[in-house]
Amino acid sequence: MMAKRVIVVGSFNVDHVWSVARLPRPGETLAGEYGSGPGGKGFNQAVAAARSGAAVRFACALGDDAGGQLARALAADDGIALHVLASDAPTGTAGIYVDRDGRNSIVIGPGANAALSADHVRELGADLADAGTGVVLAQLETPAEAIATAFALAREHGVATLLNPAPADAEVTPGLWALTDLTTPNETEFCTQLQRLGHDADPDTLAGLADDDLHALCRRLLPHGTVVITLGAAGCFVSHASGHLRGDGAACYRQPAPRVEAIDTIGAGDAFNGALAASLARAGEKPFAEHIAHAVRYAALSTERRGAALAMPRAADVAARFDTGAS
Template identity: 45%
Template sequence: MTGTVVVLGIFAADLAFTAPRLPRLGETLAARGFALGPGGKGSNQAVAAARSGARVRLVSRIGEDAFGAMARDLWSAEGIDIAHVRAGGAPTGAAFIFLEAGTGQNAIIVESGAAGLLSAADIEAAEAAFRGADIFLTQLEQPVEAAIRGLEMARRHGLRTILNPAPAGPVPDAAWCLCDVVTPNESEAAALTGIPVTDAASARAAGEALLARGVGCAVVTLGAEGVLVCEAGAATMIPAVRAGPVVDTTGAGDAFAGAFAAALAEGRPTLEAARFGCAVAGLAVTRPGAALSVPRRDEVAGFLA
């Protein structure tokens, strides 16, 4: 059984530099490696959902430039429906990614570019994308007003909704009740709730704080520890999947989110979908890149077997 996932989010060209540390202000460091590839949380998650077996419809904006052409080539190769991707108005987004040599840990600065112009009107214009779909997934790299209208549109058409609140920012209180699932990482959960998240116990406290705001389910991702699924009256720890040496963690959260959405779209229970998402993320971090590091469904199935 295959489900349909609607993704609202941005594409950004990832410019990734590997170095032993970040430079101080006024300092120039020699990098130990550089790569240019496709990124942006919405696009990464759309690719992850498609590679996990879902039909994917993307709502976004890109520029009419070389990075925009990179985006179209990627989406075409992955079979993603881009009938509701607009072009023009500003350059395509881009991201600076610092990768710490030896650990693969990252720090990122992103500029949304044309996707920063996404508005509630764009969501209304893309209403056809929501018809007959199963899951709506969005983040906060595009304006929050667009994300909220997307959540409202999804509810109008009976889709289950997922908010990946990244990067963490102000979310109107009324928006939380539109979220069937939220998937923050440790820092995002802390920023949203004011509760420092350092372990499973504090993750549960943050998750329960989100449930109290009207969220149906909070899935707090805890990096190498796994994810904590927090639902009314229960919290379940899903351990991370270790598939080999960690090379690059840049796309791990997006790999999880897209795979999790795809699994829910085909009708899997929440805990089973979270386990599948952990397997996809565990494989993704063993190779460089964001979108292009995501394994395909048959590879995941072989690994789990």
């Protein structure tokens, strides 16, 4: 099967990162080490997909400033084709604290990301009509109307849709869920979205549920599609809709994560999503479990590096680190 491209619809941010011994408490001032670099869930995922070997097109909104120039330069370095909406607002930013255990707290300033429009996304119609596109990937740091438009176009042309429902405080409409084929929440995002649908779930105990109980909760979130709950160091849980197992032998299962020396978990979820999208686009005929195993390894390796977009490994790095052979 011919490898296909990934279209990512999402955000670009300039990350401002402080490394501290522990995360600050309310009203507290701590000393830390400062660094800055590219991020934004959309861009992180686009870089991960590109470095995993997929052809990538990234639809975004950028300001006419140093951040926008950085995005263009870095996209060119990784061979990512940009579809840019120019905005009068500044390019998006994020303030991030990372503690000595790699845990983080993040505040986003949307800036230009909030300007990404449905009309701009509609201009991707020719790409989506092209048989060379295999996956459309989106998150929730850009307006829901733009994402829904991209997914509606993808559905019209038989292209798979992958929704990463992050950040957790962003609402997913019933219409967007209906257009979603696969979704990849973490524990907090999963429970938050379930609660909006009227179902109780606790992120602190979610991973400890029996597989059948967790599978039942997944079916409530996305009855028609595949749910992949990312569980950090515990790997992930996969739940398929009945009759649509994507080549797997079971409707639900867990994929453990390999042991790594994590120093920074910023962007690990984005690494997972980009790698998963790329794997599906490059070899969609393989059982879904093989794509998941690759995405888990890719995300694990990303935590051994500091930063977000620039920490994304290349396929050869993953193969070498985990002795998997050519990806």
